[in-house]
Amino acid sequence: MPPTGHSEEIQAMTTHAHQDVPQVRFGIVLLPNFTLTALSGLIxxxxxxxxxxxKSRPVRCSWKIIGESLAPVRASCGIEIAPWETFGDPARFDYIVVVGGLLHSGPEPGRATLEFIRAAGATRAELVGVCTGTFALMRAGVLDGHRICVSWFHYWDFVDQFPATPPELVLADRLYVADRRRITCSGGRASIDVGAAILMRHIEPSIVQKALRILQVDEQHKSNAPQPHPPGLAPAAHPKIKRAILLMEQHLSSALTVDEMAKKLDMSVRQLERLFKAETGSTPQAYAKAMRMRVASWMLTHxxxxxxxxxxACGFSDASHMGREFRHAFGVSPGAYRSGGTEGAATQGQAPEADYGEVYPGRKEFY
Incomplete structure (x- = not known):
C-alpha cells in the first residue's frame, strides 16, 4: 500500500520497489465529458x-476503468469509453483516480459515483482528482481541510461552487498538490507528471523515466512547477515568478501583500522583489496594479x-480610486474610456490586450 506520511511533494516519497513488491492497483472513474488528454496521459x-x-502488460501496476454501470461515458471530444467493471469494493485499489472535464455541459456526477468516492475516502486507498475530478471529490466531502489544486481556468468556478472553502487551501498556481492521502491535479499534461510521481513511490525511478522518454517528455515536472502563464502579460521565465503572476490573477479583487506572496512562494520579500524586477522589469506592486488596470479596462468595454x-471586482478601494488610476494611465476617466475616448492605451508590464471573454467565457465575477 502507498505510504501514509505527510508530504509537500509526491517526489519526496521515494520508496523503491523490488521484484517482490505487490502490484500497484489503480481504479479510474470517468465523469461525464471527461478530458481525454488527462486520461490518456495518466494511463x-x-x-x-x-x-x-x-508489451504493455499490467505487471508492476494494473488499472481498471470503473463506473456506476457498464454504459459508455462520453469524453468532451466525443469519444466514448465503457467502464470495464462496476464500482465494487474501493478497498481493492491502492489509488482511485477521478477524471473530470467540462463543468457546464452534460450531467453532474451521479449519486452512486459520489457515494463510491465517499466510501473510498474511508479506506486506505489514496484519492486522486484530475482536472475537474477534484470538484467531484469536493462534493463527496473527502477534501475537507486538504490543500486543493485546481486549474487556473476553473479557479473562479471552484470559488463559486465551494465558497466556504478557505482561500488559502485552493491553489491554482502549480500543477498538482499532494496532501496526506489526497492528490489533486490541474489536468492536461500534468496527469503525466502525477502518474510518474505516484509510480516513483513504488517502482525504480529509472523505469519511470524510461516511460517518460518514450512519451517524449523530457523532464518530469514537480508539483510546485507553475501552471501556464496568464495570457497577454509580459512573460517571465522563472517558475516562481510565473507562480507569483498566477497568484496575482487569482487574488485580483483582494490583492496579496508582497509579504503574503513571498510566504506562499517560500521566498524572502527581498528575493521576490529582486527576482521579479530581473524577470519583468517591474516591481510586484506595479505589475499587480497593471493587471488590475488591464482587467478593469476590458470589463469597461465588454x-x-x-x-x-x-x-x-478589480481590487480598487472604490470608484474614485479607480478613476484616479485610469486618468494617470490613460489620460481619461473610466467613463470616457468606456465611450471610446482612448485608443490603444497600454499600462506598465502588459503585452497587447487579451480578450478575457475568450479566456474566461461566461465569467461575470473575478474575486
Missing amino acids: DVLRLASDEGD SGRTVAAIAS
Whole structure:
C-alpha cells in the first residue's frame, strides 16, 4: 500500500520497489465529458512503466476503468469509453483516480459515483482528482481541510461552487498538490507528471523515466512547477515568478501583500522583489496594479457593469480610486474610456490586450 506520511511533494516519497513488491492497483472513474488528454496521459505512464519494452502488460501496476454501470461515458471530444467493471469494493485499489472535464455541459456526477468516492475516502486507498475530478471529490466531502489544486481556468468556478472553502487551501498556481492521502491535479499534461510521481513511490525511478522518454517528455515536472502563464502579460521565465503572476490573477479583487506572496512562494520579500524586477522589469506592486488596470479596462468595454462594481471586482478601494488610476494611465476617466475616448492605451508590464471573454467565457465575477 502507498505510504501514509505527510508530504509537500509526491517526489519526496521515494520508496523503491523490488521484484517482490505487490502490484500497484489503480481504479479510474470517468465523469461525464471527461478530458481525454488527462486520461490518456495518466494511463500511458502506467502502461509503459508497468512492463518491459512495448508489451504493455499490467505487471508492476494494473488499472481498471470503473463506473456506476457498464454504459459508455462520453469524453468532451466525443469519444466514448465503457467502464470495464462496476464500482465494487474501493478497498481493492491502492489509488482511485477521478477524471473530470467540462463543468457546464452534460450531467453532474451521479449519486452512486459520489457515494463510491465517499466510501473510498474511508479506506486506505489514496484519492486522486484530475482536472475537474477534484470538484467531484469536493462534493463527496473527502477534501475537507486538504490543500486543493485546481486549474487556473476553473479557479473562479471552484470559488463559486465551494465558497466556504478557505482561500488559502485552493491553489491554482502549480500543477498538482499532494496532501496526506489526497492528490489533486490541474489536468492536461500534468496527469503525466502525477502518474510518474505516484509510480516513483513504488517502482525504480529509472523505469519511470524510461516511460517518460518514450512519451517524449523530457523532464518530469514537480508539483510546485507553475501552471501556464496568464495570457497577454509580459512573460517571465522563472517558475516562481510565473507562480507569483498566477497568484496575482487569482487574488485580483483582494490583492496579496508582497509579504503574503513571498510566504506562499517560500521566498524572502527581498528575493521576490529582486527576482521579479530581473524577470519583468517591474516591481510586484506595479505589475499587480497593471493587471488590475488591464482587467478593469476590458470589463469597461465588454460588460455593462457599473464603474463601482468593476472597481470592486478589480481590487480598487472604490470608484474614485479607480478613476484616479485610469486618468494617470490613460489620460481619461473610466467613463470616457468606456465611450471610446482612448485608443490603444497600454499600462506598465502588459503585452497587447487579451480578450478575457475568450479566456474566461461566461465569467461575470473575478474575486
